[in-house]
Amino acid sequence: MEVANRVFGGKWKPGILFRLVERSYRFGELKRDMPWISERVLIRQLKELVEDGIVHREDHRQVPPRVVYSITEHGRTLAPLLKSMADWGDLHFEATTRCTS
Amino acid sequence: MEVANRVFGGKWKPGILFRLVERSYRFGELKRDMPWISERVLIRQLKELVEDGIVHREDHRQVPPRVVYSITEHGRTLAPLLKSMADWGDLHFEATTRCTS
Numbered sequence: 001m002e003v004a005n006r007v008f009g010g011k012w013k014p015g016i017l018f019r020l021v022e023r024s025y026r027f028g029e030l031k032r033d034m035p036w037i038s039e040r041v042l043i044r045q046l047k048e049l050v051e052d053g054i055v056h057r058e059d060h061r062q063v064p065p066r067v068v069y070s071i072t073e074h075g076r077t078l079a080p081l082l083k084s085m086a087d088w089g090d091l092h093f094e095a096t097t098r099c100t101s
Numbered sequence: 102m103e104v105a106n107r108v109f110g111g112k113w114k115p116g117i118l119f120r121l122v123e124r125s126y127r128f129g130e131l132k133r134d135m136p137w138i139s140e141r142v143l144i145r146q147l148k149e150l151v152e153d154g155i156v157h158r159e160d161h162r163q164v165p166p167r168v169v170y171s172i173t174e175h176g177r178t179l180a181p182l183l184k185s186m187a188d189w190g191d192l193h194f195e196a197t198t199r200c201t202s
Contacts, residue, residue: 011110014106
């Protein structure tokens with residue numbers, strides 16, 4: 001578990017990966033889509049995901065800078081797990097909203 | 102995904118939950134079993150898990166203090182997901198060790 005924890009534990013990695021399995025994103029798009037994450041944390045979590053071979057980073061070396069993040073083939077093996085997490089979240093949301101309403 | 106992320110995203114929650122679905126733990130046992138987590142972070146992550154109804158905290162009001170953490174029925178619905186995470190981690194470990202050896 002500690003390996004999985006290290007690779008995609010971390011507050012926002014599941015949310016980042018959930019988006020990247022759908023399509024590639026420029027950094028700015030991710031930042032706008034997840035405004036609750038600070039730029040510093042988003043940069044660090046993306047860097048870790050690239051180092052772990054889960055995400056691919058492509059710098060298009062142009063002005064203005066254009067850096068595109070995409071899921072790697074290996075990263076795509078996380079898709080079923082991410083889906084189960086999202087499904088569990090929906091069930092949990094219903095369960096806890098029932099308790100508190 | 103954001104709900105799941107909030108409930109069990111967070112660096113060490115999967116590792117904590119992976120243990121609690123197996124059995125109940127006193128705080129000290131968790132601390133010894135996961136020495137890489139600071140006491141402050143462990144206390145906060147457990148507190149969040151209790152607030153979210155995933156973990157139950159029982160204070161036995163005795164000296165020395167004895168506080169036992171256990172998974173709630175609702176928390177137990179995470180067990181299959183935690184198992185898939187651990188399995189994925191094993192596969193990932195093999196894949197990345199092959200690349201780097």
